[in-house]
Amino acid sequence: MTVDRTGPDRNRTGHSLEGGGSLRRLLVFVTGLSGAGKSTALSAFEDLGFDTADNLPPPLLDGLLDLTEHPDVPLAVGIDSRTPRFEPTAFLQMLDRLKQQDGLDVSVVFLDADDEILVRRFSETRRRHPLAASNRLAEGIAAERTMLRGLRDAAGCVIDTSMLTGGDTRRLIRDRFAGGAPAGLFVTCMSFGFSKGVPRDADLVFDVRFLRNPHYDPDLKPLTGRDGKVADFVRADPGFAPFVDRLGALLDLLLPRYEAEGKAYLTLAFGCTGGKHRSVMMAETIAAQLGRQAVQACLFHRDLPRVGV
Template sequence: MSGAGKSTALKALEDLGFEAVDNLPLALLDRLLDPDEIESGRPLAFGIDSRTRGFDGEAIVARLKALRADHLDVRLVFLDCSGGELTRRFSETRRRHPLALDRPAADGIAAERELTAPLRRWADAVIDTTDYRAADLRAAIGERFGTGAGHALTITLTSFGFARGLPRDADLVFDMRFLANPHWDLELRPLTGEDEAVAAYVAADPAFSPAYERIVDLLLTLLPGYGREGKSYLTVAFGCTGGRHRSVFVAQAVAARLRSAGYDPHLIHRDKTGRGNDAAPVSEDRLEQSVA
């Protein structure tokens, strides 16, 4: 049904790896399904509604049955919605119903129900979006067509130095400057948070363990919610003064815990080499003085 969420569903399928085509003229369907045209190993999703050129519910059902008889894995998902909610959506978006350009939306909705009835009867799944938000529909599509491998949410953990500025794309920022600073140990100063000696130094700070556990618990609480709400990217930033020692170690430690929980975070150390992306290099001594 127009207004029931077809575009949202197709975008969700595209995020799951499908090649998505909206309002495909049915005359082009055979060409689209030509083995020479299909990208190997990539599933195909195409959207049809009453606006589709040559729309004929019975003919579409017959065509899909023929494809299934040719041993193609074909599934039809019908998106439905109550008439009252569809009317409200068309009113809110100030769009006209495609079958009622000069009449009330209710007339177009009634006509469309009759046209699409064969598709609804033959559908493998009917999703009623009356009470759905866009995130709910994306979740419903993910449950039916997701591969189950990994998480849809792409997580990036980045370390950085405050003196060179916050990462511009950070969603969550944790300040690690409360931890003992390895910079003041002359033997550790040339090293980074990736070195065992620096890691041991930071981990030995009594404040590290309780803060680390709380940060991990918070992230493991938030991440499923971000996924349910349809968020695709999340950047979590860990900062210290220069971005070489404390933030690097903590970002790595958190990444390890997230991996053990089944996530696959990307890890970036923006300022580990002492050359930040947002400013010219600054000496460690000047960095400490700038925040003193």
């Protein structure tokens, strides 16, 4: 659910129209670990109206930008260890050059996942990992993670797909890029359950298990943090209001500094035991608060589908 998408005027293709009406073409590089969901992400960009290209040798990118039939349409390019003539250091140098180029708005999306999840996905699909030698899958994953570390560090948007479905990944891409690249900082308020693992793409993690737990109330147990009765129950905890006030003050301090540093995406993760009640309610509360302050934000409840909601 998108709380607010305020920002500069955008044309129909989602580009920022900056001073003087000059058009900056959105170029998104989609990269990450093999098996983490790059193809799903590229498909999501295509659904948003982007031109897409996968495994394009980096030296050919300039030619693609010149030859694209509709230069006003945003472009998403898939790059990873399988890409011909791909070399991480050279790619990062090219990325720096493109970011300085007039008329381009460049972003990097990095798809990540836990090693054990990647092993399971490759085992299920019986695909061969591009860097696996002598069928040693774990070694190939480790080698690729090392190879792509610089790209992950350079990415403005990191998505950990370990606990996500393909639909979840598509939803995150849609929420973050449906209006083009956000002007300023874009905040994702995520809820999760500690019992299912801490999201690795979270920038700031808040443990809200100190709040009263609706799970032990028979009338509230089948509900979620999106229900008013659960929200009222959690809000009645004496620690709720002071926590929200102090967190609001912390975000007032941090968000402008993150934005000044050039950070494009920030993920706030709120965790409770199962990811159904307290964390959901808190993520909803903070997202609404950010929306009232005209901060670009969206909600993502990672574990609600996993508890039958």
